[in-house]
Amino acid sequence: MYNSRISGLGMYVPENIVTNDDLSKMMNTSSDWIIERTGIEQRRHIKKGDGNSTAKMGVKAAKIAIKRAGIATNDIELILFATLSPDYYFPGSGVIVQEELGIPTCPAMDIRTQCSGFVYAMSTADQFVKTGMYKNVLVIGSENQSGGLDMTTRGRGVSVIFGDGAGAAVVSRETDLSKGIMSSHLHSEGEHAKELSIIDPNTSRWIPEIIADNNPDDISFYPYMNGQFVFKNAVTRFSEVINEGLEKNGWESKDIDLLIPHQANLRIAQFIQRKFRLSDDQVYNNIQKYGNTTAASIPIALTEAWEAGKVKEGGKVVLAAFGSGFTWGSVMINW
Ligand code: UT7
Numbered sequence: 001m002y003n004s005r006i007s008g009l010g011m012y013v014p015e016n017i018v019t020n021d022d023l024s025k026m027m028n029t030s031s032d033w034i035i036e037r038t039g040i041e042q043r044r045h046i047k048k049g050d051g052n053s054t055a056k057m058g059v060k061a062a063k064i065a066i067k068r069a070g071i072a073t074n075d076i077e078l079i080l081f082a083t084l085s086p087d088y089y090f091p092g093s094g095v096i097v098q099e100e101l102g103i104p105t106c107p108a109m110d111i112r113t114q115c116s117g118f119v120y121a122m123s124t125a126d127q128f129v130k131t132g133m134y135k136n137v138l139v140i141g142s143e144n145q146s147g148g149l150d151m152t153t154r155g156r157g158v159s160v161i162f163g164d165g166a167g168a169a170v171v172s173r174e175t176d177l178s179k180g181i182m183s184s185h186l187h188s189e190g191e192h193a194k195e196l197s198i199i200d201p202n203t204s205r206w207i208p209e210i211i212a213d214n215n216p217d218d219i220s221f222y223p224y225m226n227g228q229f230v231f232k233n234a235v236t237r238f239s240e241v242i243n244e245g246l247e248k249n250g251w252e253s254k255d256i257d258l259l260i261p262h263q264a265n266l267r268i269a270q271f272i273q274r275k276f277r278l279s280d281d282q283v284y285n286n287i288q289k290y291g292n293t294t295a296a297s298i299p300i301a302l303t304e305a306w307e308a309g310k311v312k313e314g315g316k317v318v319l320a321a322f323g324s325g326f327t328w329g330s331v332m333i334n335w
Contacts, residue, residue: 054166260302
């Protein structure tokens, strides 16, 4: 019998800082509106020519995580890559990471559950390690969203929120069953698939058709979000899935040493904090600096929290996410 634990963490964000004031020069928005509704003060955007891509940022984060795990790159037996913005339409970015890390061959798969991608990937890694199949799994969440956003007033309800960046974790075999990932809880509800989505291109409206249409007003390949509906579902599902994890392990909310919520909106995280009566020390947020980096937000926040000494040996750490799909989930860790 084995358990799995996080043995190394890393993160990378592009150097280019985009402030709310920078955005207000491109569209009709204001820093006051963005901060009041989302808590976001700035985000990072890849700059054309800076050498970054979704996979390349993932590799930078992964190298740090592998080093901190104290293993060799070739000890990685499986790569799980969570993203909604892969380098290519296909293949996924996991195989690019395998190549760039110089691992001769290993299984690599992309996980397409958007904001919940890292939680889904951690749960998947946990299963492979617990069954004894692999000893070290590399889990990456990485996003290059900026290039695909509508940076005009038309897209302001979505584009001010999202940012670029990557985070990575090495999930390794643990023989002490009281330590590591204690449980994970995953859900989806496809009824709401279109409420937060990019619909085109798809196999009913394939790329040649879009090109042939040549319609400058076509916004179907920009992200769409029914913001208030997503917000309402987020607060409900976040609460449910955290409760599910607490109940499964016999923990109470006061036992949580650190909650890392997916950084969707500071208002959502604050709602959850109040609902579970958690102190500021029990919740880690950094959306103020990076915006919503979708699958990358939890590993970036977890890495920063770990670097700041907030993740302690024996501490109870909860990861929770909600997003497009809808998908949601939690991971309960005894560090
Ligand atoms: O990560 C995955 C999960 N995602 C989420 O959880 C996001 C959930 N949703 C949200 O965070 C919020 O719904 C938003 C931050 C996206 C939007 O905030 P809101 O308070 O729900 O605003 P709203 O969409 O209801 O828009 C209110 C007003 C509208 O104007 P009118 O119709 O009242 O005149 C919008 O046109 O604010 C306007 N607006 C903006 N104004 C300035 C929308 N975006 C902007 C903007 N700047 N960027």
